[in-house]
Amino acid sequence: MMQCLKIFILFCLFCACSGDKENKLVPSFEKEAKNYHGKDSIFEINYFADSSYESGGPLIGGKKNGYWKYFYSNKQIKEQGSYKDELKEGWWEEFYEDGVRKTQGTYAQGKKTDYWWF
Numbered sequence: 001m002m003q004c005l006k007i008f009i010l011f012c013l014f015c016a017c018s019g020d021k022e023n024k025l026v027p028s029f030e031k032e033a034k035n036y037h038g039k040d041s042i043f044e045i046n047y048f049a050d051s052s053y054e055s056g057g058p059l060i061g062g063k064k065n066g067y068w069k070y071f072y073s074n075k076q077i078k079e080q081g082s083y084k085d086e087l088k089e090g091w092w093e094e095f096y097e098d099g100v101r102k103t104q105g106t107y108a109q110g111k112k113t114d115y116w117w118f
Contacts, residue, residue: 041065048073057083072097081107 045056052075057068064083072078076099081092087110094102105116 084109086110 040060042059043056044059046054048054050073052073053071054073055068055070057064058066060066063086065085067080067082069080070078074097076097077093077095078097079092079094081088082090088107089109091104091106093104096102103116103118105112106114
């Protein structure tokens with residue numbers, strides 16, 4: 001599970017970089033988050049007090065845009081899916097604390113649409 005998250009983070013960091021010096025990623029550390037700055041976006045990683053991952057994903061223009069993943073404090077995935085301008089968009093999955101899938105379905109402009117599986 002952690003290996004998948006690490007690969008995802010590296011992929012996002014790689015995609016956010018370009019060849020010129022101005023667009024190189026520079027970590028900036030805050031209280032419980034790390035932000036990796038690209039030219040127009042920030043990749044934010046949030047941590048629990050024990051330093052395990054809580055959530056992570058891209059911010060564009062200060063808003064959640066793109067694929068985000070959230071975790072329980074026991075390191076199991078809580079939910080995952082994409083945002084567009086801070087609103088859930090597209091396919092989302094939610095999980096119980098033991099890792100069993102709770103629900104899955106699609107969002108459009110932050111509202112559940114179509115069929116949902118429970």
